[in-house]
Amino acid sequence: MEKIKKEYKNILAIYTTYKRLKRELGKPERYPLDPQKIEEDLSSAEFFKLINQG
Incomplete structure (x- = not known):
């Protein structure tokens, strides 16, 4: 754990x-914390x- x-x-730091x-x-990011969206954003x-x- x-x-x-x-x-x-x-x-979260990344x-x-x-x-x-x-x-x-x-190009500010306006989405709430969503694990799938974070993964998409960081690999876009x-x-x-x-x-x-x-």
């Missing part, structure tokens, strides 16, 4: 960073394209 909590905290970067790139080609442009 402790490992799951640690992984969840890491995922997602928080993702949302901050999207906001800085002018659009996000990496924005990072490369920014």
Whole structure:
């Protein structure tokens, strides 16, 4: 259980960073925390394209 909590905290930290970067790139994320949406966002080609442009 402790490992799951640690992984969840890491995922939330990564997602928080993702949302901050999207906001800085002018494309703020407006979705509530949803595990499937988080996975889609963090693996999206659009996000990496924005990072490369920014």
